[in-house]
Amino acid sequence: MSLSARHIQDFSTASEVEPHWGYADRIVPCTNDPGSCEYLDAVYHGHDVGMYYTGIIWATIGGILLIWAIGRHFLRTHPAGVQLPQDGEGIHAKKSALQRLPLAASSYARRYLLPDASRALFGRVTRTQVLTLLVLCGYLTIWTFVGIVYKKWVTPVKKMPGVYNTRTGLGPWSDRIGVIAYALTPLSIMLSSRESILSLVTGLPYQSFNFLHRWLGYVIFVQSTLHTIGWLIIELRLYQPQPTVAIEWVNQLYIIWGIVAMIILLALVVLSTPWGIRMTGYEVFRKLHYILAMVYIGACYGHWEQLKVFLIPGLIVWFLDRAIRLGRTALLHYNFLPSGHMGFGAVPANVTFFGDEINGHVIRLDFDHAHDAWAVGQHFYITFPESTIWQSHPFTPHSLPIYGADTQRHSYIFRAKQGETRKIAELSAKRLISAPENSVNGSKSDNKLKVLLTGPYGEHTVSDLAPETNVLCIAGGTGITYVLPVLLDIASRPQPRDRKISLIWVVRRRRDIDWVAPELATLKRKCKALRAGIHIYVTRAAEDASHDPTVPAISEKATKNACATDIEVAGSSSDSSSASVSSALSVHGVAKADMAVDHIQARPDLHAAVGDFVAGTVMGSTDVFASGPGGMISELRSIVAGLNRGGDVWRGDDRGSVKLTCDDRLEW
Template structure:
């Protein structure tokens, strides 16, 4: 057996062992996230078992005195604030996401340029190609709507999508390093006199893959992606196939060593992609009459000048029933062929029968929703074929929490209202622990209240007697209505300590919901304010009064999400307050990042 030279040993180390080390790291990170998920599930089960709704008494927390027994809870609070609520403005990422990105880049950079014999171009150039190749299964897995990473970690595909884009951009850098190294090696190495070598088919295939990746990364930049989402989606589908096919050819037609150790990272990408597409196809077949689309109609109404209400009645298999907070990809083949958009379901499954009514509230923007609006303005409310794909998403379990706060802005109520309704159903079946529920909705115009006010009133009527409910609607740009204003021009609902007096005296400055655009609604526990909600004050009051862990669900414009994150990064939700007896707070944010 021939003895390897030092250079050959370094090449083998970098191209065979280093890729394995990277996947060991990936496995450890996924396992750690999976462990956190398991612990969270066990904690939720313990809470429900210990504090079910059959118990009307609560344990009073001793507040104001530092207790070392609450150190684990304080560490949890600190980690939540630092990892998930602090955001880096320039990149719009949480601190945890930034740290993961930096760690990922540093690890790959170290493996790329470590032990390269004074940066020998043949070593680092080819090694970059191997390190890039091993990323393909991870990228494809992170992009899938059905993937094992999400199952293990409990994260939904929209959360994993950010990591997908991060890995894709690092992959592009590695590919360009590999491309540059190959070109330099051709100019200075053993192939410098073989000019046709650089034009070999496998080299050209690799270069095509590199260009395709660069184009894809450029068009995935946030402003471009959001502005031309439909075009980006179709481009993404085409370019990813070009990238995988060209990379596979590039690897297979290269030397034997490269093919032997790189191919095992390429073909699984096709397998992972195929499994995801197969699962999505199965969902589509189960939810839709694919061969008779005229049977699967949905009604679309324009309920305000910039808001669509989509109502669909469909037979839903029990296995595909959804949970509040999940979403479906909805496409209208007669209005926009090949276009599919994620909409959060504004309803929850009802009854035991297969036929369910799904409702979606969508804001009119450019593209498909604008086309639908123009059609309705011309022809009136319409019924069109609708194809559904879903449900997707992994909304957090809020049944173990003592206080549940729902904060929504505009169409974000399609996330919080079903969550509120599902929680009430759990309370009535004695599978939730809530003693206090706060529902906040900020809207621009009074007419928006017609979206949900009847539904909200019907849901509130089912709240058990031992649960305290505060429901408030804030009209941020209307001159009508009465508000209890704070010093900074914002308003807040009655705090838990004030609510008892309010109920006795009837002193809440609230409009009569029955007067809203002729709606015949009786909702005594609804307060309507003409102001912006003082999010920090509301949350501080609720956290301070809660006798157990607090859950905050928020959905809406970026400004509302930022205000909520900022509020829950304040001292009242921080580790020192938790050490003194304050409850821990879990923040659940719905924000699509397509």
């Protein structure tokens, strides 16, 4: 043989080959000089214990998931569907110390770990996620350095008197960090999977793992870079004679594949940064990410196939994720076709178009489809085959699922700004223009659009909600789709008399209320006997007439019988503006005397709104459900964190426990 992965061994004098899992075979007995043989002992020992350490790393991950799953089972709160006596008696029974302990611990944890971490470095993520990343990095660092012989050996070069190699612990260490990088590859893929086993075990939605997936990729890149730098120092400087050793080393096939893997990994890291995503566009980034990731794994296999034990499971997880997605879509759409035969077909959805050239048109989709009910809080990925079959987008239905029904009603609203949603808006607008009897702003029409569904995905927001928990929902713009089903579900069940429920919805213009007018009307009817309030803030009311004077502020037809609502309007303080507001309110059955109309061009004071809500509760903890822009979510995290009082919870006052559940995928 010419050169090999362990080229300091003399294969011509081998009497026995000693296999080592995940590494090149060793020739025994060692016939090199004593220093080289001692160095090989250190190298193979460091690798062998390193493989054990990767097993410990995965055993630790598995143990954490097992404990998490067991804890979820035994620490479940009251199911949302529990039947309560109409007077609500008996639900505020005093909790034991064993029951109060996890609640108080959770409250303390939210107070310090819920706010955003360093936004400049990590973006809008909580301290909990960053702490998890730091613990993981610290744990990996320990296994990177332990079990390695840190020593220096100066050994002679054969047939070259006076020339010496310098061998150090850098070689075993570089191998170790490379092995751990390989071992983390399946975990990185698991963290990116939509059909996530991690979600099944932990109950966390798959998107909550995106942060760890991205930063674990950065960790793998750093590990691979250090592995490469280590061997460059060894082969280009410490081994002699130069440049002969370096040229022979770099021309080996496994080294060429290693260089290819590093180039691809660098491209993956650069394209996954916010700058890279903006440069390529999200959809292009996503497709490139898939392709480059698969090529990277192939290059890693070419570089060191002995570690395929980590690469093949990663590929299996990836392909299973894609296969399950296709299977779920097929099952959702295999149904009776209009011809009466069974087959696969897209669902025709009624399209309602809300024109807004400045901020982006809003589209509402309504359709019925035969399948089982999803859980409140979950979302579907929707593909529009009339535009393209290669893209899908996550949308949360704001309609309420009906358990046991043969057919489910789907209703979605989304703002079309750019990309695929912009194409859908343009397609819908063209169809409406071709039918002059249809209104372009908010009226239903014969305009239909075929859709394909995949899902449902995400968390069950109300499945573990205790019946005495007070609920505050906060939404910005189309974020109403996330919180509205929560309120509809709660309002459809018997409620304790002390429970407090409220909705705060911020929209730009008064006519935006038409997006979900039927659902608001339903909510109002269901909330008549509850301690519930609905507050809608209109932040740009003064712009309505100036930008589009021909379009009525609120369509009376679309909002007939809608719920009585408090509308706080941002605009000028002119009398004409007040008259316009009063006219809009009368459509919703709200007299001007029933509310205070504040003409302040600002968003609602969320700190005061959330604080007043919690202070106004009689008993029980508070759950805040929110969906909107990143700034709103970050602000709410800080507000909710400050309202948590673990000491009060431990003493039996559940009002010191305030939880935040948010969906920050939508923009205000």
